[in-house]
Amino acid sequence: MQFSESIFAARFGITRQDLENYLGEALSQGGDYADLYFEYQVTSAIGIDESMVKSAAQGVSMGVGVRVISGERTGYAYSDDLAPEKIRKAANVAAHIAAAPAKVEKFDLNEGHKHNLYPVLMAPTETAFSERVELVKRADRAARAYDSRIFQVQAVYADNLRQVLVATSEGRLSVDRQPLARLSVSALARQAGGPPQRGHAGGGGRMDLDYFLKEKTPEHFAHEAAREAIAMLDAVEAPAGEMTVVLGPGWPGILLHEAVGHGLEADFNRKGVSAFSGRMGQKVASELCTVVDDGTIGNRRGSLNVDDEGQPTRRNVLIENGVLRGYLQDKLSCTLLKAESTGSGRRESYAHIPMPRMTNTFMMAGESDPEEIIRSVPKGLYCVNFGGGQVDITSGNFVFSASESYFIEDGKLTRAVRNATLIGNGPEALKYVSMVGNDLRLDEGIGTCGKEGQSVPVGVGIPTVKIDKLTVGGTA
Amino acid sequence: MSANHLSELAQDIVKRALAAGASDAECTIAEGEEFSANVRMRELENLKEAGSRGAGLRILIGRHTGASYTSDLSDDGVAHLVKSAIELADITTEDPHAGLPDPDEFGTLEGDLGMYSDEVAELDTAFKIETAKRAEEAALSSDPRISNSEGASFDNHVGRHIFANSRGFAGEYRSSYCTLSTSPVARDGESMERDYWYTLARGFSGLEAAEHVGRMAARRALRRLNAVKVETQKVPVVFEPRTARSLLDNIFEAVHGMNVYREESFLAGKLGEKVASDGVTVIDDGTLPGLFGTSPFDDEGVASRRTVVIERGVLKSYLMNTYAARKLGMKTTSNASRGLTGNAGIGHGNFFLEKGVQTPEQIIAAIPNGFYVTELMGFGVNVVTGDYSRGAAGLWIRNGELAFAVSEVTIAGNLNDMLRGIEAIGSDLEFRGSVAAPTIKMGEMTVGGK
Numbered sequence: 001m002q003f004s005e006s007i008f009a010a011r012f013g014i015t016r017q018d019l020e021n022y023l024g025e026a027l028s029q030g031g032d033y034a035d036l037y038f039e040y041q042v043t044s045a046i047g048i049d050e051s052m053v054k055s056a057a058q059g060v061s062m063g064v065g066v067r068v069i070s071g072e073r074t075g076y077a078y079s080d081d082l083a084p085e086k087i088r089k090a091a092n093v094a095a096h097i098a099a100a101p102a103k104v105e106k107f108d109l110n111e112g113h114k115h116n117l118y119p120v121l122m123a124p125t126e127t128a129f130s131e132r133v134e135l136v137k138r139a140d141r142a143a144r145a146y147d148s149r150i151f152q153v154q155a156v157y158a159d160n161l162r163q164v165l166v167a168t169s170e171g172r173l174s175v176d177r178q179p180l181a182r183l184s185v186s187a188l189a190r191q192a193g194g195p196p197q198r199g200h201a202g203g204g205g206r207m208d209l210d211y212f213l214k215e216k217t218p219e220h221f222a223h224e225a226a227r228e229a230i231a232m233l234d235a236v237e238a239p240a241g242e243m244t245v246v247l248g249p250g251w252p253g254i255l256l257h258e259a260v261g262h263g264l265e266a267d268f269n270r271k272g273v274s275a276f277s278g279r280m281g282q283k284v285a286s287e288l289c290t291v292v293d294d295g296t297i298g299n300r301r302g303s304l305n306v307d308d309e310g311q312p313t314r315r316n317v318l319i320e321n322g323v324l325r326g327y328l329q330d331k332l333s334c335t336l337l338k339a340e341s342t343g344s345g346r347r348e349s350y351a352h353i354p355m356p357r358m359t360n361t362f363m364m365a366g367e368s369d370p371e372e373i374i375r376s377v378p379k380g381l382y383c384v385n386f387g388g389g390q391v392d393i394t395s396g397n398f399v400f401s402a403s404e405s406y407f408i409e410d411g412k413l414t415r416a417v418r419n420a421t422l423i424g425n426g427p428e429a430l431k432y433v434s435m436v437g438n439d440l441r442l443d444e445g446i447g448t449c450g451k452e453g454q455s456v457p458v459g460v461g462i463p464t465v466k467i468d469k470l471t472v473g474g475t476a
Numbered sequence: 477m478s479a480n481h482l483s484e485l486a487q488d489i490v491k492r493a494l495a496a497g498a499s500d501a502e503c504t505i506a507e508g509e510e511f512s513a514n515v516r517m518r519e520l521e522n523l524k525e526a527g528s529r530g531a532g533l534r535i536l537i538g539r540h541t542g543a544s545y546t547s548d549l550s551d552d553g554v555a556h557l558v559k560s561a562i563e564l565a566d567i568t569t570e571d572p573h574a575g576l577p578d579p580d581e582f583g584t585l586e587g588d589l590g591m592y593s594d595e596v597a598e599l600d601t602a603f604k605i606e607t608a609k610r611a612e613e614a615a616l617s618s619d620p621r622i623s624n625s626e627g628a629s630f631d632n633h634v635g636r637h638i639f640a641n642s643r644g645f646a647g648e649y650r651s652s653y654c655t656l657s658t659s660p661v662a663r664d665g666e667s668m669e670r671d672y673w674y675t676l677a678r679g680f681s682g683l684e685a686a687e688h689v690g691r692m693a694a695r696r697a698l699r700r701l702n703a704v705k706v707e708t709q710k711v712p713v714v715f716e717p718r719t720a721r722s723l724l725d726n727i728f729e730a731v732h733g734m735n736v737y738r739e740e741s742f743l744a745g746k747l748g749e750k751v752a753s754d755g756v757t758v759i760d761d762g763t764l765p766g767l768f769g770t771s772p773f774d775d776e777g778v779a780s781r782r783t784v785v786i787e788r789g790v791l792k793s794y795l796m797n798t799y800a801a802r803k804l805g806m807k808t809t810s811n812a813s814r815g816l817t818g819n820a821g822i823g824h825g826n827f828f829l830e831k832g833v834q835t836p837e838q839i840i841a842a843i844p845n846g847f848y849v850t851e852l853m854g855f856g857v858n859v860v861t862g863d864y865s866r867g868a869a870g871l872w873i874r875n876g877e878l879a880f881a882v883s884e885v886t887i888a889g890n891l892n893d894m895l896r897g898i899e900a901i902g903s904d905l906e907f908r909g910s911v912a913a914p915t916i917k918m919g920e921m922t923v924g925g926k
Contacts, residue, residue, distance in 0.1 A: 394669060395668065
């Protein structure tokens with residue numbers, strides 16, 4: 001899509017000259033750099049509970065954020081009204097951060113290279129509601145039919161279509177149309193006398209609605225949620241203390257997101273407040289570990305044609321054979337650290353200042369057969385499903401919550417294990433990775449990452465991995 | 477837009493929805509202005525200032541619902557808003573429990589609830605930046621081991637909230653707050669730790685002094701240095717007020733009416749039963765002037781009130797909106813909560829644990845070997861089963877004193893047992909937000925470490 005075809009030009013009548021004028025206004029008090037971020041987002045959500053479609057909502061939000069950078073300072077203002085006088089007012093507010101003679105600049109706006117990672121002709125948001133509502137109804141029926149012990153099912157389908165325009169004082173002009181859809185299912189199971197147990201599954205990405213009809217159907221997610229709930233009915237209490245942990249493939253890649261990903265975001269490292277600060281080139285993981293953040297994988301939830309500062313996304317190697325290789329950069333950190341862009345500047349919306357963020361973070365496949373990995377463990381824990389995670393950037397300590405695990409006893413999976421938090425230290429934990437499977441899998445597209453109050457969609461992935469020592473926080 | 481204009485707009489949107497075929501409608505309009513200044517290492521880093529507003533609509537056609545929102549309050553924007561909500565009623569299911577509150581339930585608290593202070597909007601930018609700098613400086617200069625900082629920030633917000641429905645309810649209120657926080661980094665050899673402190677008030681005069689905020693943050697970061705991982709063991713665990721508050725969050729989820737009717741809570745079906753130890757009384761009160769969970773009416777137009785949730789260990793009430801109350805055969809407790817749109821969810825007013833008699837020092841002094849938790853991490857609480865397992869950091873209690881820093885451990889138990897196992901509650905109840913708890917001592921939990 002070109003600027004002239006974007007909603008901002010076509011519907012709101014914004015011209016290149018307008019953009020240049022606004023940038024001029026933003027830099028009217030001086031400053032090194034300015035950018036404009038226009039966003040027009042349509043969202044919808046449909047929810048089923050007790051086999052009734054109880055909620056359906058749709059909405060529109062739009063606005064423009066104006067940023068001015070002067071040295072290490074950032075001025076930011078936004079408007080949810082795209083009228084020229086409102087945008088100029090925001091530009092003037094943001095301009096106050098700078099206090100130097102204005103430099104005369106001409107912003108020769110040019111549309112640069114960008115990917116075409118989600119060539120979706122009709123975004124799910126643009127399809128008929130009658131089609132989308134079927135997804136939650138099918139999920140509800142399938143989860144209930146899976147097993148008679150399932151007694152509650154909730155499913156939520158949500159999508160959005162975000163159209164963005166970024167114009168910078170360096171002359172970059174980027175437009176993008178970013179579809180996103182997700183289906184989530186949660187099921188509760190109970191058997192005679194016992195307490196209920198919950199299972200959860202979901203997924204999606206930047207694809208058209210066909211994806212839910214042909215590839216990952218509502219039945220797929222419903223069965224997965226129901227299976228987990230049923231599996232947990234016979235689960236025993238989690239153990240406590242240090243032990244060997246094997247992570248299953250896919251979503252358990254959240255380990256990487258928490259243990260290393262956040263700690264490698266350049267803002268923390270520029271300020272020297274990350275446990276990874278000053279460790280570039282050092283060994284921070286076993287040599288079996290190569291960790292990549294890749295925003296260029298087609299149709300993935302964490303992928304973007306351009307980041308929220310208008311830079312094309314990239315494949316960035318963070319850790320190569322155990323050695324720390326790179327940070328994730330946004331515009332500000334690139335300038336201050338004199339580093340190359342990694343296409344990692346992201347923001348939740350026009351009302352937010354961009355920061356370095358992850359896209360799709362995963363570990364490259366190794367050579368071990370996953371079954372052989374489990375056979376190699378005399379006593380340990382095999383974790384296949386997780387809830388959320390969190391990290392303390394400065395100490396490097398991270399946690400993530402295993403919602404479905406199994407004991408490994410004499411190389412075999414035995415009893416299911418209930419909720420347990422796993423805790424470790426970022427620069428240390430991956431040194432204990434002793435086997436990496438050949439079965440790299442990306443998650444199904446359900447992750448949302450929070451940082452300093454801003455949420456963005458992300459992906460993770462990992463092959464089956466054996467960690468010789470990690471603390472498991474159970475009660476037994 | 478003036479207050480009158482927005483209130484008229486909300487009522488107009490309701491009328492337009494009825495004209496378009498809705499049998500009932502509810503409209504929320506929110507307008508706000510935000511300001512944020514961040515300083516780091518004594519220099520201004522970010523300055524952000526903006527205003528925004530939006531409208532949300534929920535309609536019923538019979539017992540079918542639909543909802544929409546927009547940030548475009550132009551005539552076209554409103555027309556689209558109405559059309560969007562109406563068309564969704566086609567795809568929702570007839571739900572016998574859907575609907576607005578009963579007519580006799582609408583109401584609003586009278587009098588000044590202390591939610592708004594004129595002084596917030598009038599604060600000078602330079603003064604706010606200076607205040608943040610003073611907080612950071614107090615942290616940086618308090619100890620040579622405070623060598624770095626994630627900065628300090630001063631934020632404020634003023635807003636207006638309007639709600640109108642087709643049963644004749646129309647209400648609005650203004651609110652304001654300002655907050656000052658700082659997050660210093662302490663370093664000693666290889667050990668690096670960060671912590672923070674903050675103060676929050678409806679008006680500037682309610683804030684703690686900037687120097688106090690800085691010194692508290694520094695003290696907290698310093699005491700975390702050179703933390704060790706302890707052996708796995710079962711010991712008494714003391715939650716300081718900041719972490720105790722998260723237990724109140726867990727209790728809130730468990731008495732949340734939606735979770736209760738779905739049996740998605742370990743407290744479902746336990747009304748009238750003993751669920752916690754004798755000293756535990758938990759209150760939800762949306763009427764306390766000046767506090768953050770206070771409002772004249774909830775997001776369905778029902779007057780805010782005080783609800784005793786747990787009284788001396790006995791579960792007395794769930795927290796409900798109209799929908800959850802109808803599902804449970806009860807009455808709303810005025811806990812409806814929503815953003816701009818959608819069916820009302822459930823929120824709390826000021827949700828707190830009543831204070832006990834012992835000081836935190838007395839509680840700690842009685843413990844020969846235990847864990848004082850100052851930080852919790854992660855999401856390992858399952859409100860369905862009560863299973864509790866979270867990452868933790870804090871200080872080890874040895875012979876009644878805080879002896880050394882501990883990190884990279886977990887604490888685990890089950891909320892059913894934990895609530896019954898509360899052995900002491902501190903006298904140090906303080907509101908720093910809408911959820912509050914004093915120091916809490918649990919008889920025994922599993923600490924997972926080496």
